[in-house]
Amino acid sequence: MRRFKLIHGETIISATPDLIPVVDLTDYSNLTWVEIEERLRGTRLVVFPTGSVEQHGHHLGVGADWLQADAIARRVGEQCGALVLPTLCYGVSGHHKEFPGVLTITSDTYRRVIAEILESLARYGVEKVVFVNGHGGNTGAIVEAAKEARDRHGMLCAVTHWWDVLASESMFGHAAEEHAGYAETALTLASRPEAVRMDKAVVKETMQADAEIQLVRAGLARFRGGVVRIPLRTIDVTDVGSMTEAHPDEVQTTSDYSMITPGYAEELMGRVVEWLCAFIDRFEGFQVPPVERAYP
Numbered sequence: 001m002r003r004f005k006l007i008h009g010e011t012i013i014s015a016t017p018d019l020i021p022v023v024d025l026t027d028y029s030n031l032t033w034v035e036i037e038e039r040l041r042g043t044r045l046v047v048f049p050t051g052s053v054e055q056h057g058h059h060l061g062v063g064a065d066w067l068q069a070d071a072i073a074r075r076v077g078e079q080c081g082a083l084v085l086p087t088l089c090y091g092v093s094g095h096h097k098e099f100p101g102v103l104t105i106t107s108d109t110y111r112r113v114i115a116e117i118l119e120s121l122a123r124y125g126v127e128k129v130v131f132v133n134g135h136g137g138n139t140g141a142i143v144e145a146a147k148e149a150r151d152r153h154g155m156l157c158a159v160t161h162w163w164d165v166l167a168s169e170s171m172f173g174h175a176a177e178e179h180a181g182y183a184e185t186a187l188t189l190a191s192r193p194e195a196v197r198m199d200k201a202v203v204k205e206t207m208q209a210d211a212e213i214q215l216v217r218a219g220l221a222r223f224r225g226g227v228v229r230i231p232l233r234t235i236d237v238t239d240v241g242s243m244t245e246a247h248p249d250e251v252q253t254t255s256d257y258s259m260i261t262p263g264y265a266e267e268l269m270g271r272v273v274e275w276l277c278a279f280i281d282r283f284e285g286f287q288v289p290p291v292e293r294a295y296p
């Protein structure tokens with residue numbers, strides 16, 4: 001019998017001492033079912049990275065969303081020892097489909113896929129799932145599946161987005177949420193530099209269709225101080241695929257991404273990973289009081 005130290009401090013016992021000791025027990029795909037069973041005795045929380053395959057302007061590969069989610073989640077695993085599931089690369093990107101290369105599944109199919117994976121996890125005792133979601137188009141379906149998992153399995157899910165983590169910060173005058181903007185370019189650079197063509201980078205102002213209803217992006221508009229959701233196709237508001245998320249008066253069309261250096265990219269990635277590690281640490285102990293309510 002041989003003991004291997006895990007990152008979380010638990011130990012796992014192998015009956016085959018000749019095997020090479022397992023050091024990294026944070027990557028779900030590398031583990032055998034025996035190791036997963038043992039691992040889930042020590043933690044009931046897993047990290048689930050999700051993304052999409054969709055256009056990201058002229059300068060980011062179509063894998064940008066899943067590449068970022070995958071890299072963030074792997075680093076979270078390395079840094080805080082969380083168990084990280086395989087990344088679900090495909091997502092809900094129908095609103096981008098006029099751009100070549102987009103591979104999309106419908107929201108309803110996506111919700112079912114997520115729900116059935118959560119059901120699988122519940123079978124082996126997983127109680128908490130932290131989504132590291134790299135694509136806003138997936139959010140509604142993930143939240144629906146998470147509600148279902150709460151009702152059916154008592155599971156607690158948290159849906160995180162890097163742009164929410166960075167929401168209060170200005171990226172050189174641009175919003176973090178901007179599609180293929182500064183933040184997303186930096187995180188893709190930190191995740192997989194081969195997917196970035198910095199010399200082709202451009203982010204344009206959202207195209208406008210009305211003198212008073214100001215389009216912010218596909219799906220969001222402003223009118224007389226309020227916001228209104230107007231679901232549009234991405235191609236309705238941009239011809240390059242990347243667009244400003246801010247009010248057109250507040251941000252300029254730019255092709256200058258020179259401030260997005262590898263150092264800045266690493267720093268931004270580090271901030272997101274650190275936040276997630278702190279959140280996971282707290283979420284592991286998070287409980288809501290049980291509700292006892294009898295219905296006639």
Ligand SMILES: [Zn+2]
Binds near residue numbers: 056135179
């Ligand atoms: Zn993206």
